[in-house]
Structures are given as C-alpha cells and as structure tokens.
Amino acid sequence: MEQLKKIIQELTISESDKALILQQLKGIEKTIAIAEFKYNRTVLDKAAIKNVLNASIQEIEKQKKDIEAASNEISQNLIELDAQKKIIEGKNIELNKAINKLKSTQAQLIHAEKMASLGELTAGIAHEIQNPLNFVNNFSELSNELIDEMNEEFDKGDIEEAKAIASDIKQNLEKINHHGKRAADIVKGMLQHSRASSGQKEPTDINALADEYLRLAYHGLRAKDKSFNAGFKTEFDESLPKINIILQDIGRVLLNLINNAFYAVNERSKKGEEGYKPTVSVSTAKVGDKLEIKVADNGHGVPKNIKEKIFQPFFTTKPTGQGTGLGLSLSYDIVKAHGGELNVESKEGEGTAFFIQLPCP
Amino acid sequence: MKAKNIFGENIDEIKSKFSQATSDGFSPTLAIVFCSINQNRKEVTDFFNEKKVDVFGSTTAGEIIDSEVMEQSSVIMLLDIKKEHYKVFHEASEDTFKISNNLALFAQSSFVNPSVVVVSSGLTIDAEQIIKGFHAVDKDTPLYGGLAADDLTMKGSFVFSNDYESSTGLIALVFDSDKINVQGIATSGWDNIGIEKTITRSVGNVVYTIDDEPAVDVFVKYFQFTESVDNTAEIIAQNFAQYPLQLTKENGNTVLRAPLMVNIESRALIFAGGIPEGSKVKFSVQPGFDLIEKTTERVSVLKTSIPEADALIMFSCKARHMALGPMTSDEAGMIRSLWDKPLIGFFTYGEIGTAKDSTCDFHNETCSMVILKEKSEGGN
Numbered sequence: 173m174e175q176l177k178k179i180i181q182e183l184t185i186s187e188s189d190k191a192l193i194l195q196q197l198k199g200i201e202k203t204i205a206i207a208e209f210k211y212n213r214t215v216l217d218k219a220a221i222k223n224v225l226n227a228s229i230q231e232i233e234k235q236k237k238d239i240e241a242a243s244n245e246i247s248q249n250l251i252e253l254d255a256q257k258k259i260i261e262g263k264n265i266e267l268n269k270a271i272n273k274l275k276s277t278q279a280q281l282i283h284a285e286k287m288a289s290l291g292e293l294t295a296g297i298a299h300e301i302q303n304p305l306n307f308v309n310n311f312s313e314l315s316n317e318l319i320d321e322m323n324e325e326f327d328k329g330d331i332e333e334a335k336a337i338a339s340d341i342k343q344n345l346e347k348i349n350h351h352g353k354r355a356a357d358i359v360k361g362m363l364q365h366s367r368a369s370s371g372q373k374e375p376t377d378i379n380a381l382a383d384e385y386l387r388l389a390y391h392g393l394r395a396k397d398k399s400f401n402a403g404f405k406t407e408f409d410e411s412l413p414k415i416n417i418i419l420q421d422i423g424r425v426l427l428n429l430i431n432n433a434f435y436a437v438n439e440r441s442k443k444g445e446e447g448y449k450p451t452v453s454v455s456t457a458k459v460g461d462k463l464e465i466k467v468a469d470n471g472h473g474v475p476k477n478i479k480e481k482i483f484q485p486f487f488t489t490k491p492t493g494q495g496t497g498l499g500l501s502l503s504y505d506i507v508k509a510h511g512g513e514l515n516v517e518s519k520e521g522e523g524t525a526f527f528i529q530l531p532c533p
Numbered sequence: 534m535k536a537k538n539i540f541g542e543n544i545d546e547i548k549s550k551f552s553q554a555t556s557d558g559f560s561p562t563l564a565i566v567f568c569s570i571n572q573n574r575k576e577v578t579d580f581f582n583e584k585k586v587d588v589f590g591s592t593t594a595g596e597i598i599d600s601e602v603m604e605q606s607s608v609i610m611l612l613d614i615k616k617e618h619y620k621v622f623h624e625a626s627e628d629t630f631k632i633s634n635n636l637a638l639f640a641q642s643s644f645v646n647p648s649v650v651v652v653s654s655g656l657t658i659d660a661e662q663i664i665k666g667f668h669a670v671d672k673d674t675p676l677y678g679g680l681a682a683d684d685l686t687m688k689g690s691f692v693f694s695n696d697y698e699s700s701t702g703l704i705a706l707v708f709d710s711d712k713i714n715v716q717g718i719a720t721s722g723w724d725n726i727g728i729e730k731t732i733t734r735s736v737g738n739v740v741y742t743i744d745d746e747p748a749v750d751v752f753v754k755y756f757q758f759t760e761s762v763d764n765t766a767e768i769i770a771q772n773f774a775q776y777p778l779q780l781t782k783e784n785g786n787t788v789l790r791a792p793l794m795v796n797i798e799s800r801a802l803i804f805a806g807g808i809p810e811g812s813k814v815k816f817s818v819q820p821g822f823d824l825i826e827k828t829t830e831r832v833s834v835l836k837t838s839i840p841e842a843d844a845l846i847m848f849s850c851k852a853r854h855m856a857l858g859p860m861t862s863d864e865a866g867m868i869r870s871l872w873d874k875p876l877i878g879f880f881t882y883g884e885i886g887t888a889k890d891s892t893c894d895f896h897n898e899t900c901s902m903v904i905l906k907e908k909s910e911g912g913n
Contacts, residue, residue: 224727228726
C-alpha cells in the first residue's frame, strides 16, 4: 500500500487528482482493514462458539447419561417397592386373618361370659322352681289321699260329703296348676337369658325386670354359699313408663351389676366388722328425660387407682376363675348401644353406686 | 447551552485548542475530560483551575470524540452550562456502597429533581455496590455512567476533578432535571450461548469456581487463543473480556459480567460487577457485524423523549472496541448523527444505565448513552 502511494506521488498528474486518488486509496485501506478484522474475529468467534457448544453438548450428554442412570435406579427402586408391596399385602392378609380370629375369640368370650352369668343364675332359678314344685308335690299327694276319702264316702252313700271333698280336690288342682305355671315362667325367663339376643327392642317394665333379677341373683348366691347373708332394698318409682329395650341385654347388665354388688358386700362381711349390715339397694327414678336405675352397695368401695380401669375388658379384681373381666365392659357397651350411659360413683370404705341412664320419652 | 469538543496529546495542544474554542466569546463553566493514563492530568486540571472551569474527569481505555476513536490522548467537552444547574460531587473511599450512599444524599439535597452521571475508579471494586448504595437512599433518580479505565494495563484507573484525584473513588455530575433534560439508555447486543452454568463459589465480584471447576480454567478451556498465560492482563484484554457471562438477577434484569482481572494463584476471575454464589449464568458471544445498526436503532428510541440535544456523552465498553475493531468509530458516528451535536466518550471497564425493559443497573459490554438538553426558560 505504501509502495502504491509512492507510485501515485511520482505520477505526472495534477496535485488535485493525486489527492483524490490518495483519498480513495485511504478508503480502500480502511475497507481492507475492516475485512481483515472481520475475518480474524470470525475465526476466533467460530473457535469460541465451537468450544462452548462442544462443551455444552458434552455436558448435555453427561446429563442425559445421569438421567438414564437415575431412571434405571428409579426402575430398580420401583421393582423393590413392588416386592415390598407384595410382602406388605401378604402381611395384611395375615393381619386380617388374625383380626377375624380375634373377632371369633371375642364372640366366644362374650358367650362364655353369658354362660357364666347363667351359671350364677342356675342356683337362684333352682331355688325359685323348688317352691312351686313343693306345692305341686304336696297338693298332688294331698289330692291323691282326698280321692281315697271321696271314694269311701261314695261307698257309704254320703254324696254330699263326697262332693265337698271333690270341691277341695278342684281347689288343689287349681293350686297345682298355678304353681306349675309359675315354674314354667321361671324356666322361660332362664331360656330367655341364655338365648342369643334377638336384637329386637320391646316395651319393658323396668321395675319388674330389676326386681326379678335382684331376687334371682340373691337366691342364686344363697343357694351356692350357705354362709352368704345380705339384705336388699328396693325403691321403685311406680310411675315409670315402659321403655323400649332389648330385654336380654339390659337383663344381663342388671344381673351383672347386682351380682357385683352382692359380691362386694359379701367380701366386706367376711372381714367381720362389728355392726356391719351388708346391704344392696336397687332403685329407679326419672331424671330429666332419662330413666335411671341405681344399683348401690355398702361394700369396700372401688379404690381410686382402679376406678378408671373397671370398664376395660378383662379387668377384674376377683380371684382367678371367678370372673372373666368382661362383665362391666360388656355392660358398658350394651348401655351405650341403647343410647344411654353407665357411670360409677364410689367412696372407699362407704360403698359403690352404678347408675344406668336410658332414654325415656 | 452550548458544547464544544477539543482534543490534544499534550497541554500545549489543549491550551491552543481551548483558545480557538473560546475566541468567539464562548465561555465554558464545565469541562468533561476523558484521557489516557499517560496524559498529564495535573497540567490539565491546573489549566482549568486557572480558567475557573469545573472539571469532571476520568482515565480511559481509549477516547471517543464525535465520530473519532483516539488513543493516548485527552478528549474534552466544554460546556457553558449555568453553575446553578449542576453540581460536582466527589469522594474517595474503599467503601463503594457508602460513598454511593453519600452521592444519593448529595443529589437529593442539591435539587428537587436531580439526574446523576457518575464515574468510578478502582479495578477490583464490585461496581454493583454503586447501584446498591445509591438505591438504598433513592430508587427514583436516574443514574448513568461507567467505570474509569487504564488502557488495559490493569495498574490503576483514576477519576479526578479540579483539586481531587482518586484511584478508589467517585466523581459525579448532578444535574437539575428541571433545567437540564437528561436521558440515557444502555444497550449491548451480546447473545447468550450454550447451556446454563452455576457459579459454585464466589465472593462479591470474585468468582472462584463455575460448576466446581476453577473459573480461570473454564475460560482458558473455551476462550484461550494466545499461548502464554503469564501476561494475565493481555489474556483478559485479548480473549476473555469479549465473552462475558450473562447473569439473570433476582429482580429479573439480565446483565453481562465481563472478567477484568485474573488471580492466577487462586485461579479466580475478578469481574467488574458482583456475581452471587449459586447464580445461574450463560456464556455469551460477540454480536454480529450488524451491531452498529442495532445499537443506533435502540439509542434512537431516546429521540422521542429528547428530540433535540446540546451534548452527547458515551460510555462504551472496552470489549466493544475489541469486538468492532476499525468499525468502532462508525458506531460513535452513527449515534452522533441522530442528534448531530458534540459527542464525547471513552472506553470503560463497565457501564451504568437503563437497558431495555429493566431498571437501572451495572453492565458490561454495553454502550451507555447520556443525552443532555437545556430546557428553555418556560419549560422544555
């Protein structure tokens, strides 16, 4: 370029032409410089872009491999999770089996409890049946003798006397029939108690039910243990209406509470405290829109530390073999199922009272 | 307000050009002086002290005057702006945040509606602290400017005024916006490339590792085209600065961060602005050769808010100089022709301004323009 400039200077042309040519040459020089610059920069940029993009591609490929590895790991984890799921499913089946077995055991236990309370009743029932049977036996023996006497009067021809004796026999037969019916009623009650609950509610005279079970329990205990001696009182609100209950179930609750009460007073009685009069009282009353049955005793009372536990299944203070520990627990469930409540109040050394509250319209 | 540009390579030349410029009765109050570190700044400020002209000065990595690109020279814009329409602020301290804080307080106490043009010296400062420090006091006042440079020697840059000079300080022109319309825009043109990378270790503006690899090694791997790694300043200048990291900030602003220095021992790169640890970045490459047209087009948007101008100030990244080479002067020329008024500027180590669709921020690789126009007495 410099050489070119020299040549132009040496040309025999006008100075203005020279200046014009040199000016154009300067423009050409800049164009060449720009072209050179663009070329060099493009080469560098190309290399830089290539480097960055290659590195990016490598990085993306690495990330792709990482993702594949992670994906494989996830697949592996899924397989393991599936296996664990199967194990858990197997365990679930075993657990369900165990639950079913527990349910059947529970049913058996409830049945056992029912049978146990039936056993407690048996003696009382036997005592109750004994009385009418004695009547039946005595009156039938007496009637037998009266028929012999009547026949003698026929032989004598005294028809009036024979008729008088026949009238006595009729009265005896009526008495036999009456006591036979009573025995039948008692047996019917026993069957009702042992029968599976019908689940049907029926209008029931609570006072009669409480009285019946009080006496059954008392005589049952007396029959089993000659030394047993306790007094009982009743205080029934005669104005109570009949309420709808499942007879067998509430009957079992009453029997359970009354038996417990007698057991409690008997235990205290055995201690031989002077002037102690073992007493169980059963009372009924209307409290607001509830019917309340109170079963109270003057036994030792429930110690505070076990008060919370008495409604728990299998909890019992009785010696092994004498109680299942299910009585109060089942009673609680039965009362709850009737929409009622079962509560306890107790003072150590003074006694215990259970309150059954049932809905009463 | 009238503006006249003069340039010179020594004090005698400057004095002579000043005489010519003032021969018609033109009486400047303010001189914007951008000069190479090789120039004798003391002689220049002494001269202007004598003439009772305020000086707003910075060292450069190349000077811009109208449509010419200079090296090893002083370019000066003389303005006959009324003294009550501007104030010069300067303060030197290592605590960039604190002095920017003070600058904002100064601006607020000077005018009801100030506008600020600021230049900071310091090669290793985290220039983002200028923005943070200023915004801690005032988020509304427009802020424009750049980082002083030192001809890529990486020995020290300076800002200066009549009786002030600092290698770690600020100098600022605070204008009364009710009297002087000040508008600005920063535009880059660099495009991101490749996949996102993570800054795995950094403190302020020093980046130690990128994706757990030493930052220098990453840049060397991609952008090292010279053989020696001993002359770190040259490596930066010739290679790295043109491939800045694009950083998306928490406020959504996208900014470019160019490496300014290398610490060979810790294999760390010192950037002009902060890059928080954990942030995501991408590399970016130099724009195509249509950059000049694109930049001019973007700057021309300002014509709607400031159709007439008295003076133009350009803070252009040194990396643009590298990227545009012999075409750099064309960029200045085309932008100047938008208003056809005197343009003064220099090649910086960083720019402050408002990019498209973002708030004021610290940038690299941008051309940050400031346009001044005195408002007429009855308003603009």
